Amino acid sequence: MNRTQNIERIKNEDFDICIIGAGASGAGCALDAALRGLKVALIEKNDFAAETSSKSTKLIHGGVRYLEQAFKNLDFGQLRQVRHGLEERHIVIKNAPHLAHPLALITPVYSWLEGLYFTIGLTIYGFFARNDSMPKAQWLNKKETFERIPTLTPKLHSSVMYYDGQLDDARYCLALAHSADQQGVAVVNHAEVVNFKKDSNGKIISADIKDLSGNTSFNIKSKLFINCTGPFADSIRLLANYSLEKRLRPSKGVHIMLPASVLKSKDAMLIPKTKDGRVVFVIPFEGEVMVGTTDDEYKNLELEPVLESQEIDFLLDTLRPYLAKVPERSAIKSGFGGLRPLIASSGSKATKKLVRDHEVEHDKTSNLLSLLGGKWTTYRLMAKDTIDDACHLLSIDTPCTTEHHYLVGGKNYQFEEWKKIQKEYQLDADICQHLLQKYGTQAKAILKYKSTERLHQEYPFITAEIIYAVQEEMACSLRDFFARRTRMELLDWQATYDTVPKVANLMGKLLQWTDEQKQNNISNYQELLKGFIKSADIKVK
Numbered sequence: 001m002n003r004t005q006n007i008e009r010i011k012n013e014d015f016d017i018c019i020i021g022a023g024a025s026g027a028g029c030a031l032d033a034a035l036r037g038l039k040v041a042l043i044e045k046n047d048f049a050a051e052t053s054s055k056s057t058k059l060i061h062g063g064v065r066y067l068e069q070a071f072k073n074l075d076f077g078q079l080r081q082v083r084h085g086l087e088e089r090h091i092v093i094k095n096a097p098h099l100a101h102p103l104a105l106i107t108p109v110y111s112w113l114e115g116l117y118f119t120i121g122l123t124i125y126g127f128f129a130r131n132d133s134m135p136k137a138q139w140l141n142k143k144e145t146f147e148r149i150p151t152l153t154p155k156l157h158s159s160v161m162y163y164d165g166q167l168d169d170a171r172y173c174l175a176l177a178h179s180a181d182q183q184g185v186a187v188v189n190h191a192e193v194v195n196f197k198k199d200s201n202g203k204i205i206s207a208d209i210k211d212l213s214g215n216t217s218f219n220i221k222s223k224l225f226i227n228c229t230g231p232f233a234d235s236i237r238l239l240a241n242y243s244l245e246k247r248l249r250p251s252k253g254v255h256i257m258l259p260a261s262v263l264k265s266k267d268a269m270l271i272p273k274t275k276d277g278r279v280v281f282v283i284p285f286e287g288e289v290m291v292g293t294t295d296d297e298y299k300n301l302e303l304e305p306v307l308e309s310q311e312i313d314f315l316l317d318t319l320r321p322y323l324a325k326v327p328e329r330s331a332i333k334s335g336f337g338g339l340r341p342l343i344a345s346s347g348s349k350a351t352k353k354l355v356r357d358h359e360v361e362h363d364k365t366s367n368l369l370s371l372l373g374g375k376w377t378t379y380r381l382m383a384k385d386t387i388d389d390a391c392h393l394l395s396i397d398t399p400c401t402t403e404h405h406y407l408v409g410g411k412n413y414q415f416e417e418w419k420k421i422q423k424e425y426q427l428d429a430d431i432c433q434h435l436l437q438k439y440g441t442q443a444k445a446i447l448k449y450k451s452t453e454r455l456h457q458e459y460p461f462i463t464a465e466i467i468y469a470v471q472e473e474m475a476c477s478l479r480d481f482f483a484r485r486t487r488m489e490l491l492d493w494q495a496t497y498d499t500v501p502k503v504a505n506l507m508g509k510l511l512q513w514t515d516e517q518k519q520n521n522i523s524n525y526q527e528l529l530k531g532f533i534k535s536a537d538i539k540v541k
């Protein structure tokens with residue numbers, strides 16, 4: 001991926017489609033459109049997946065809770081969503097098996113009746129997943145439950161285990177953008193669409209773009225513009241046509257990161273009902289344990305939704321009835337917040353009752369196409385619906401082929417290859433496994449840079465990944481590297497803080513930062529991390 005070259009192309013060429021926003025929705029649309037032979041540009045204000053798409057619970061699921069609500073309310077719309085999610089689940093895993101995999105989830109129950117209820121529900125859930133081979137739900141007795149998660153409370157009666165998918169959301173999005181780039185999409189991050197230009201009929205013909213990395217501006221000409229800005233979609237809709245009504249009602253969800261000792265398991269736990277009637281997941285992720293999420297309306301989209309102290313209290317309280325020993329606040333290593341791009345439905349005030357589904361909206365006045373709502377799990381379906389509509393508007397008739405398209409690093413992926421890499425490069429097992437799981441068949445492309453020194457003694461990230469991230473994955477800032485190319489910021493704020501100068505030294509050389517720029521980048525990012533710690537009101541070392 002070459003940012004400079006792609007910007008030159010954008011300045012000099014005309015496009016069929018310009019996609020605004022490179023989260024799951026935009027990156028998914030870009031790949032879909034390019035595979036149909038269209039000439040596409042993908043413009044991202046921040047970094048790939050920098051907003052919601054790197055801050056999800058990282059589950060690929062039909063939604064157990066939607067199934068329950070569908071039956072309770074006889075709501076066939078929700079049932080359809082569950083079925084779509086489960087149909088997509090196996091495609092998400094199949095196309096990038098290095099970044100997504102099946103995950104066992106265990107729901108502890110406190111009585112025989114509760115066990116029966118969940119076994120029936122989760123068996124029906126499995127029944128909707130007709131096209132994959134994930135194991136079906138199973139009722140485990142107390143002993144079997146403790147064999148899988150030894151840290152649970154002895155007060156439980158038994159548990160019900162079922163399977164869903166888990167993905168590395170930021171790297172999955174990057175793999176989509178990278179795959180789109182390989183198909184000829186002019187992909188650019190750190191570039192914001194700030195204005196539209198229109199013809200005499202009021203239709204958008206070009207957009208002004210501010211290059212936030214190079215501090216310049218340029219213009220892109222395209223037959224069609226697609227708004228994939230997730231929770232920020234209203235601002236682009238209104239930029240195109242100020243008379244449109246707002247459609248989104250973003251809701252904030254946070255996660256906290258705890259040490260692996262909280263679960264001592266490779267399985268996840270599902271807490272079926274919180275005080276406010278939702279589910280909470282306790283999930284192993286990259287060697288730590290992630291707990292989330294919350295659900296609160298969020299108004300100020302200018303501000304990053306960060307983890308706050310009372311949200312930690314809520315999540316720790318939710319864990320209390322399920323664990324033998326609830327971790328102290330001091331055990332928290334980091335946390336993150338994201339904004340669900342929910343479409344507002346009339347009437348209901350509670351965001352948890354709004355329907356999580358997607359919609360493709362065409363504004364006839366400006367000719368802007370907007371993809372609204374949705375979830376990670378159905379990103380491919382959302383992209384298909386959007387590009388079907390785009391093709392219709394462009395009078396093109398080509399079918400979607402993303403169902404059978406492997407993402408970068410996914411084709412012929414075999415996890416066991418890590419052993420060969422270990423033998424050839426004489427590296428620690430955890431480093432080889434990490435490289436295989438994050439880069440798939442591209443793992444050796446990182447090792448061609450030869451620098452295999454660990455960035456931090458507790459984590460498997462190595463120096464060569466910095467070079468690869470800058471030269472081949474368009475990393476432009478320290479946060480691009482720590483939060484999305486690797487997931488260190490999500491795992492451990494203190495380790496990230498300590499490693500910033502080391503990464504800045506090499507990144508600065510590769511990106512030709514002056515000493516002053518390097519120092520500013522270090523202090524800005526470290527200040528940001530300090531701000532997160534302060535807002536969460538936790539003590540790190």
Ligand SMILES: Cc1cc2nc3c(=O)[nH]c(=O)nc-3n(C[C@H](O)[C@H](O)[C@H](O)COP(=O)(O)OP(=O)(O)OC[C@H]3O[C@@H](n4cnc5c(N)ncnc54)[C@H](O)[C@@H]3O)c2cc1C
Pocket residue numbers: 020021022023024025026043044045046047048049050051052053054055056057058059060061191192193194228229230231232236251252253254293337338339340341373374375376377378
């Ligand atoms: C807490 C939480 C947990 C979730 N858990 C799950 C889960 O487990 N499973 C699941 O399937 N889904 C989950 N979701 C939902 C899922 O994460 C989102 O639906 C999905 O990531 C949204 O992707 P998006 O591309 O639409 O939006 P985003 O990822 O927010 O992308 C929009 C992009 O547009 C860019 N942008 C904005 N304005 C401009 C501009 N002017 N110019 C250029 N670019 C611009 C932004 O920088 C951003 O990167 C969760 C969401 C949250 C918040």
